[in-house]
Amino acid sequence: MTEGTEYPRLEDVELTTVMHALSDPARLHVVRVLAEEEERPCGNFALGVTKATASHHYKVLREAGITRKRVEGARHYLQLRREELDARFPGLLDAVLAAEPAGVVPR
Amino acid sequence: MTEGTEYPRLEDVELTTVMHALSDPARLHVVRVLAEEEERPCGNFALGVTKATASHHYKVLREAGITRKRVEGARHYLQLRREELDARFPGLLDAVLAAEPAGVVPR
DNA sequence: ACGACGGTTCGAGAGCTGTCGAACATCGGA
DNA sequence: TCCGATGTTCGACAGCTCTCGAACCGTCGT
Secondary structure (H helix, E strand, O other): OOOOOOOOOHHHOOHHHHHHHOOOHHHHHHHHHHHHHOOEEHHHOOOOOOHHHHHHHHHHHHHOOOEEEEEEOOEEEEEEOHHHHHHHOOOHHHHHHHOOOOOOOOO | OOOOOOOOOHHHOOHHHHHHHOOOHHHHHHHHHHHHHOOEEHHHHOOOOOHHHHHHHHHHHHHOOOEEEEEEOOEEEEEEOHHHHHHHOOOHHHHHHHOOOOOOOOO
């Protein structure tokens, strides 16, 4: 079985759930990477936390309808559910991805 | 003194902070109301929680740079810092306000 | 001056969140 | 077949979050 994990339908996902999922720096990092890369194995995000913690973050993202997982052998590739996300929350992902880090202009 | 409360500069606010502030239904409600009304006294949001809890939510919104407070006599009016917010996080507020509640189409 | 009204602040409690180490499961290569 | 690599799951724990009641502070009428 290559399929296994089940995902929520985006229609059933509340905005607050997505907002919460994106309110953590580690998870936001994952989303930013996936926005530019389409796909990446779980182990290659350099989140600076243990595997257990990383796995927890992947779960939060998955259950918020933000990511999908493709299992290929021992590797689990993460993908963004971009089209579905854009359809459910138009403009949200773009706004999030466009956001600059704080304190860019110290003045 | 009519002024008193101090607000963060939007440039110093992290996206994660804003996302967290908007990940609560009560706070999201406040934001939605203020988006259509420009200004409203703290007591008139019908959040379904006690004054103490409501005040807590107002504080979270204020500290995330999302709202401003105008004190007029005994009444504290809340306002959205819309222009600043749009400048700091283009498109974010619009996307949040446009989001439909979940499960609209049961099918 | 007094009391009602509008809000904030202060503790406190229940529950959720992020984090970890350890144990487990699977796949792939030697 | 056995072992290393990749991830998940399971407690456990510290810290944060939401919630409340009670106390407090200003303002406005009376």
